[in-house]
Amino acid sequence: MSFSTISAATSDLALAQRVGACAGQEAFRNPNVHDTPYAIFVREFPYGQPAELIWAVATTYEAEYASALASGNPNPGGDEGVITDGMILSAVQANWPPKAPGSP
Numbered sequence: 788m789s790f791s792t793i794s795a796a797t798s799d800l801a802l803a804q805r806v807g808a809c810a811g812q813e814a815f816r817n818p819n820v821h822d823t824p825y826a827i828f829v830r831e832f833p834y835g836q837p838a839e840l841i842w843a844v845a846t847t848y849e850a851e852y853a854s855a856l857a858s859g860n861p862n863p864g865g866d867e868g869v870i871t872d873g874m875i876l877s878a879v880q881a882n883w884p885p886k887a888p889g890s891p
Contacts, residue, residue, distance in 0.1 A: 825885065
């Protein structure tokens, strides 16, 4: 584990956009979370980056991201061969927040 790698992943715009797209898809299309406070928040603020979920993805797949960096991959967050859409979906579903950001 490297905090430097996790930090790089959480600030990777391509990865953040992919996680945001996954969160949006879940918020609109997944009936299991559709009515949760977090899904409502995501639908109301579709251009925000879901920080809670980006951290979940970055910490879950830190080894894959680190390997891509070590091999010189110029776009590890956007490369679906490094962190697949299925991996992102898995982390998002497993870490779906019960509350909207800022709520008690």
